[in-house]
Amino acid sequence: MKLLGKKIRLLRHQRGWSQEDVAKQLDISIPAFSKIETGITDVNLSRLEQISALFEMSVVQLLTYNDPEQEIKNASDLEVANKKLHDRDAEVIELQKKVIELYEEIRNSKSFG
Structure with a gap:
């Protein structure tokens, strides 16, 4: 209550x-x-x-009943969290690309060696 x-x-x-x-x-x-x-x-x-x-x-x-000001704050917090998540996803994708590139380099160097 x-x-x-x-x-x-x-x-x-x-x-x-x-x-x-x-x-x-x-x-x-x-x-x-x-x-x-x-x-x-x-x-x-x-x-x-x-x-x-x-x-x-x-x-x-x-x-x-919910406080409209609190709902706005919650929505704003959610937007910030979503942006951070999007940024992290982009970082992960870039790291995955680098791992694939390194793997390809190692594979190519072994096939020439």
């Missing part, structure tokens, strides 16, 4: 709401809401529906 709490905190921050703002809208105490965000308190389905409605999304959307 800690992941859910992080998602709720992120959504709250994106809207510029304080814990007090959300706690009032959920009709719970600030410490009770804080425990939801930190994952100390498990959220029942009723509370989950209430929270998702507050953020104008379905329960499924809330549970599967």
Whole structure:
């Protein structure tokens, strides 16, 4: 449930709401809401529906929500990793060519010797 709490905190921050703002809208105490965000308190389905409605999304959307900024960072990291992999592949191909050339040189020198 800690992941859910992080998602709720992120959504709250994106809207510029304080814990007090959300706690009032959920009709719970600030410490009770804080425990939801930190994952100390498990959220029942009723509370989950209430929270998702507050953020104008379905329960499924809330549970599967990912930070768009984090997704962009992950995509960027993936692009960097793909480029490094491509560069390494090119290096391996060049090394393979050199090995083949050396093999050919050795084979040719033995046939002339």
